[in-house]
Amino acid sequence: MEDDNSPQTQSVDSNSSAVNASGVEEARKRDEGDPLSGFSTHFSLPDELYLEGNSLGPLSDAAEARLEEAIEQWRTLGIEGWSEADPSWFWYGERLGEKLAPLLGASPEECVATGTTTTNIHATISTFLDKCDDDKGILVNDLDFPSDHYAIRGQLRQRGLDPEDHLHIVESRDGRTIETDDIIAAMDENDIGIVFMPGVLYRSGQLFDIETITREAHERDIYAGFDLAHSVGAVPHDLSAHGVDFAVWCSYKYLNGGPGAVGGLYINERHFGTMPSLAGWWGHEKETQFDMELEFTPAQSAGGWQITAVPLFSSAPLLGSLELVHEAGIEPIREKSIELTDYLIALVDEQLEDCTVGTPRDSARRGGHVAIEHPDAYQVSQALRDSGAIVDYREPNVIRACPAPLYVSFEETYEFVQLLDEILESESYKSYESDASGVT
Numbered sequence: 001m002e003d004d005n006s007p008q009t010q011s012v013d014s015n016s017s018a019v020n021a022s023g024v025e026e027a028r029k030r031d032e033g034d035p036l037s038g039f040s041t042h043f044s045l046p047d048e049l050y051l052e053g054n055s056l057g058p059l060s061d062a063a064e065a066r067l068e069e070a071i072e073q074w075r076t077l078g079i080e081g082w083s084e085a086d087p088s089w090f091w092y093g094e095r096l097g098e099k100l101a102p103l104l105g106a107s108p109e110e111c112v113a114t115g116t117t118t119t120n121i122h123a124t125i126s127t128f129l130d131k132c133d134d135d136k137g138i139l140v141n142d143l144d145f146p147s148d149h150y151a152i153r154g155q156l157r158q159r160g161l162d163p164e165d166h167l168h169i170v171e172s173r174d175g176r177t178i179e180t181d182d183i184i185a186a187m188d189e190n191d192i193g194i195v196f197m198p199g200v201l202y203r204s205g206q207l208f209d210i211e212t213i214t215r216e217a218h219e220r221d222i223y224a225g226f227d228l229a230h231s232v233g234a235v236p237h238d239l240s241a242h243g244v245d246f247a248v249w250c251s252y253k254y255l256n257g258g259p260g261a262v263g264g265l266y267i268n269e270r271h272f273g274t275m276p277s278l279a280g281w282w283g284h285e286k287e288t289q290f291d292m293e294l295e296f297t298p299a300q301s302a303g304g305w306q307i308t309a310v311p312l313f314s315s316a317p318l319l320g321s322l323e324l325v326h327e328a329g330i331e332p333i334r335e336k337s338i339e340l341t342d343y344l345i346a347l348v349d350e351q352l353e354d355c356t357v358g359t360p361r362d363s364a365r366r367g368g369h370v371a372i373e374h375p376d377a378y379q380v381s382q383a384l385r386d387s388g389a390i391v392d393y394r395e396p397n398v399i400r401a402c403p404a405p406l407y408v409s410f411e412e413t414y415e416f417v418q419l420l421d422e423i424l425e426s427e428s429y430k431s432y433e434s435d436a437s438g439v440t
């Protein structure tokens, strides 16, 4: 796979030439041909342009209905809800796993809704470290989301392994992306037991080549795991066909499950029967869970990696929002996402000379958001929020803009770039605080 992604050396591709010349008419024409345009009516959106779907997806009517249904079940069924509710609360994580499986390219048993990205990293990394030889380390990269490293360092320390020696970090060449060849070159079977990479990088939005990374890892007897927080629901996955060992994700971004929604994990079926290292009663074989044996018998499925009782009210909205995702279809979602991000990139290239696109231009290497770089990105992101476009800022110079296919139109994407242009031209952003602090 071609990995050279230096934005400075790339030209605008033919798909995106001169999109601004025809302005808003072009955007409207694209919206007219969009098969997903009706889905935005399902979402409660603020008056502002909402380009934060890669951070926190909005509430949908379907999610709200499932949450209200769960509250009603609690009211009317009380404790009977564990068995009488539909789906029963006892099996809720597994039922959600069945609905998540097609998005991951997995069998229903290989997926479960549980925990959060970080707790699921603890649960899976600890299990796969147990399966490695004693002194094997973990391969990650220097553009990862920090929580992943915190958890992995903690797991290494638990085993008396110094992270300075056992956390191996692939370095980015350009500060934006990680080259597949560099990951492969760092896979030394003498030192590495697990390679753990993101599906999509949280800052630049680079999509990783999961198939190649997994294949190369397995050729060296290395396990391959992935953090799919920024790709699930935006990019179709094929984890089982690629033989991925394990994966984790959250549901509050493209899956619109709500703030702090239950996360998920994938365990390849060839690892069923492995003892989960962070065992808890919710991972017990369901049929005998209430025998209350003190010996842990794990479920022979991804469900075995659940630790604690299902958090119903952070799970129910996900059931509803997944209904919408399936109604739309992950392939059409991805198709529209590529068109929207191509369009956004082309507009930035044509119109905003002070900005650089830090996201790969090859759509096969891009997730669902676009990183727009500007030296005063924090100030600009605040000005955008105050002027009607909700985006976020990531250190050191990135404005992340996510035209999420289920509720963002081409016209809104066009309006966003006009707004950004106005803010940059007028320099109104200069009156904002330049020190980033708090939630950005």
Ligand SMILES: Cc1ncc(COP(=O)(O)O)c(C=O)c1O
Residues within 6 Å of the ligand: 116, 117, 118, 119, 145, 147, 148, 198, 202, 227, 229, 230, 250, 263
């Ligand atoms: C790539 C990635 N990994 C991990 C996390 C942490 O997620 P959680 O709070 O679900 O543990 C995030 C949060 O945004 C993320 O984007």
